[in-house]
Amino acid sequence: MSYRVAVVGATGAVGREMLKTLAERDFPVREVVALASSRSVGAEVSFGEKSVLKVRSLESFDFKGTDIALFSPGAAISAVHAPRAAAAGCLVIDNTSRFRMDHDVPLVVPEVNPQALKRLGKRGIIANPNCSTIQMVVALKPLHDIARVRRVVVSTYQSVSGAGKEGMDELFNQTRAIYVNDATVPEQFTKPIAFNVIPHIDAFQEDGATKEEWKMAVETRKILDPDIAVIATCVRVPVFIGHAEAVHVEFEAPISVEQAIEALRDAPGLQLVDKREDGGYITPLDAAGEDAVYVSRIRRDETVPHGLAFWCVADNLRKGAALNAVQIAELVQQQGLVEARR
Structure with missing residues (x-):
């Protein structure tokens, strides 16, 4: 067929x-x-x-x-x-x-x-x-199956390709302008994106969150579990392709780092790269052009009961x-x- x-x-x-x-x-x-x-x-x-x-x-x-x-x-x-x-x-x-x-x-x-x-x-x-939701829930699913996720605190580092070709062009043109001492006027973003980070993606809501942050919360609940609480801070960064996320998770039951590593290593669509050494983790540059969602830097979060933290990266144009x-x-x-x- x-x-x-x-x-x-x-x-x-x-x-x-x-x-x-x-x-x-x-x-x-x-x-x-x-x-x-x-x-x-x-x-x-x-x-x-x-x-x-x-x-x-x-x-x-x-x-x-x-x-x-x-x-x-x-x-x-x-x-x-x-x-x-x-x-x-x-x-x-x-x-x-x-x-x-x-x-x-x-x-x-x-x-x-x-x-x-x-x-x-x-x-x-x-x-x-949403691209940022996709990579996060791929990483959360095998962990949720073990201990059920109660709460997620996530900070994103989202590339300009999330704003389309125009966003990529703006980063390129602003970077070039800085080196030749030309003036730059933001058009696609609210502030200059070259050599900067902007904590604002999509429109602001009445509660002070942006729509991108709202999307991550409501989409995670619809896809994974309606009882999961999510608070996101979504940030645009001067990277052309690839979104990264720092994810802090509170579970309903105990889960060890070793259990998490074992579950993530076998999860579909996911690659675990977590060596506790210089360069032993994935960055957006590494993930560009790749299909997988990558997880690195898994560790205990001692600030909450049953907490873990990890770093998550994916090509937002591909898996995202x-x-x-x-x-x-x-x-x-x-x-x-x-x-x-x-």
Whole structure:
């Protein structure tokens, strides 16, 4: 069985990574359609090493006959076109924030809650979680199975690629401007990002948290356990690709460092790199271009009962977005969900 697959937002950083990941994982496609806004029509994007696709207009595209659509065009655009695609019989895997907390839309990380796909209803939309949430719950799941997570305190160090190509361009241009003594004016971020860190991602909420911090809390509860308390501080850092997180976890029952290491070493989608020596840990630079979620620096947190702390890193464009979406498509294929909708 092969599928007609559409990638929406194909000219963006995540869309290009989706095309690359579909090809690398040899997802069974009979046709791939690259879609973007009308201003990108006619542009060319790569699919694998040999194929080049011409971008077509999302606005005029008829999704009838398309089996699966991977969406990453921005929440406002997904709000309009994802339901249109689903109404045409296409199963939508949406990478934006638009549908994640809708009660009738599964929010899925394949290594963590593949069973959530059983709740796929007539809407025909599956949500891909926030990049920072994905890597954290992949690391938390094997530990939660041992001792149940009660509370998580997480500080993120998120790369500029989380803000798209425009964010990456701003870091590059500001860095270059500093070295040649040119003026820099922030456009994509609220303050200069070159040689700086910014504790502000997405809009502020009434309680003082940002929406990115809110996402990590509510998505973790929907994916892993509704009883987990999460407090996040999300920070943009001058790194091009790769998100890192310092995670402090309080468990309901005792769990040793040795137990945690054993569980993490065998966990799907996760690589443990934890040598207590110089360089014996993973950084975003190490993780760029890799599929795994990496965990390092596991240690006791003596400030709470049953506490552990660890360092978690992943490529936010791959496991944090494109790879997770393609893995969902693979689950859809395995479970025959496309055929069930025909």
